[in-house]
Amino acid sequence: MPPSAPRVWLTTLGCAKNQVDSDKISGRLDAAGYRVAQSPEDADVVMVNTCAFIEAARRESIDAVLEAAGTKRPDARLVVLGCMAQRYQADLAEALPEADAVIGLERYQELVGELDRLTGWEPRRPAPPSGMDILYDVRRPAPETPYAYVKVAEGCDKTCSFCAIPQFRGAQRSRPPLNIRREVADLAGAGVGEVVLVAQDLAAYGRDIGAPGGIVELLRVLSDVDGLRRLRLLYLYPREVTPALIEEMALNPLVAPYFDLSLQHASGPLLRAMRRPGDAVRHLALIEAIRSAEPDAATRSSFIVGFPGETDADVDLLEQFLAEARLDWAGFFPFSAEEGTAAAGLPGRVDEGLTGERLRRLQAVQEEITAESSAARVGRRVTVLVDQVEDGVPVARSYREAPEIDGVIVLDRGEPGDWLSARLTGSYGADTTAEVVG
Numbered sequence: 001m002p003p004s005a006p007r008v009w010l011t012t013l014g015c016a017k018n019q020v021d022s023d024k025i026s027g028r029l030d031a032a033g034y035r036v037a038q039s040p041e042d043a044d045v046v047m048v049n050t051c052a053f054i055e056a057a058r059r060e061s062i063d064a065v066l067e068a069a070g071t072k073r074p075d076a077r078l079v080v081l082g083c084m085a086q087r088y089q090a091d092l093a094e095a096l097p098e099a100d101a102v103i104g105l106e107r108y109q110e111l112v113g114e115l116d117r118l119t120g121w122e123p124r125r126p127a128p129p130s131g132m133d134i135l136y137d138v139r140r141p142a143p144e145t146p147y148a149y150v151k152v153a154e155g156c157d158k159t160c161s162f163c164a165i166p167q168f169r170g171a172q173r174s175r176p177p178l179n180i181r182r183e184v185a186d187l188a189g190a191g192v193g194e195v196v197l198v199a200q201d202l203a204a205y206g207r208d209i210g211a212p213g214g215i216v217e218l219l220r221v222l223s224d225v226d227g228l229r230r231l232r233l234l235y236l237y238p239r240e241v242t243p244a245l246i247e248e249m250a251l252n253p254l255v256a257p258y259f260d261l262s263l264q265h266a267s268g269p270l271l272r273a274m275r276r277p278g279d280a281v282r283h284l285a286l287i288e289a290i291r292s293a294e295p296d297a298a299t300r301s302s303f304i305v306g307f308p309g310e311t312d313a314d315v316d317l318l319e320q321f322l323a324e325a326r327l328d329w330a331g332f333f334p335f336s337a338e339e340g341t342a343a344a345g346l347p348g349r350v351d352e353g354l355t356g357e358r359l360r361r362l363q364a365v366q367e368e369i370t371a372e373s374s375a376a377r378v379g380r381r382v383t384v385l386v387d388q389v390e391d392g393v394p395v396a397r398s399y400r401e402a403p404e405i406d407g408v409i410v411l412d413r414g415e416p417g418d419w420l421s422a423r424l425t426g427s428y429g430a431d432t433t434a435e436v437v438g
């Protein structure tokens with residue numbers, strides 16, 4: 001039995017939403033008296049927060065669990081958390097005898113008690129921690145970056161045929177605006193200048209709590225938080241991007257005019273098979289509406305390639321759409337047949353090799369557009385936030401670049417957390433260089 005508070009190590013896989021969960025788990029364990037280990041080898045408990053989004057993510061998660069099992073001390077405990085734990089609870093426990101516990105999202109309330117049991121630690125807490133709700137628990141450690149993700153809702157009410165997320169994350173549950181504001185104010189007070197709002201279906205925020213279109217009101221509620229300089233939205237389902245939301249994002253000076261539209265494809269029939277709205281014409285009309293409201297709006301999207309039934313003509317259409325839409329950024333993902341989804345049973349599976357070819361072709365088209373879009377901005381003056389200094393080089397972002405997924409701006413000077421005015425001096429691929437001015 002460890003003589004003092006056990007040390008925990010937490011590895012996180014997957015998306016920003018999972019990272020937020022990990023931050024909150026760390027906050028709760030800290031409140032319960034657990035200490036942070038300096039490395040997995042130094043930990044009494046090694047935890048892996050897994051991702052179950054698609055096959056590749058699951059493989060990566062399993063590899064991370066096996067690696068943790070190999071590097072931890074023999075007497076240390078191994079705990080598997082996250083979406084895989086939720087989705088495959090019993091099977092995973094059986095398939096991974098290395099794990100001492102498999103705790104899915106719905107059982108996070110029991111996490112502290114479970115760790116106390118596994119470590120044999122009998123802390124004298126003033127009062128036992130009152131469980132943990134991943135959504136509402138606002139205590140989280142100050143992040144190391146000057147930006148942070150904040151999850152405003154959990155779950156999703158949509159029925160996209162390829163997606164298993166609603167099966168294990170459940171229906172949408174939006175947090176009350178003032179609960180979110182408290183978390184944002186805590187982060188801003190700890191030096192976070194940019195908050196990135198995330199949810200499975202962000203623009204639908206509020207509908208389940210009787211406030212359809214509530215995302216606009218939420219942006220206003222957050223707009224006067226002391227110390228907050230920029231709000232960014234990720235994952236906007238196209239039909240939820242209303243004129244009111246476009247207007248708010250274009251006119252509210254705190255909100256980045258950055259539209260992350262999850263379009264998924266340009267072919268109408270394929271989108272119907274995905275149980276999603278739109279087609280190339282409607283997507284272009286939405287982008288046009290955004291650019292009419294804010295000509296400098298940054299646009300991003302993600303697309304599924306190789307969905308069952310996708311033809312060469314569909315891919316040509318998507319390529320043509322990319323050329324017309326001229327999105328600043330786009331990601332392409334191969335279709336993954338997820339167990340329990342409607343799309344997994346659809347006929348017309350596209351061969352893996354062909355999917356890869358199509359994906360590379362579309363990526364190449366978009367890379368050129370992204371590079372041209374970055375080059376066209378050279379000479380402009382922008383406000384940037386310095387995220388980090390890498391090998392002596394300050395790396396920053398303007399409203400146009402979201403953290404971790406888009407290009408970056410390489411500066412001539414600056415320190416992490418600085419907000420600076422800079423002139424863009426050159427571009428290489430997706431990235432730009434800039435000099436601090438004024």
Ligand code: SF4
Pocket residue numbers: 156157158159160163164165166200201237
């Ligand atoms: S909106 Fe997103 S999370 Fe919801 S079902 Fe569709 S793809 Fe899945």
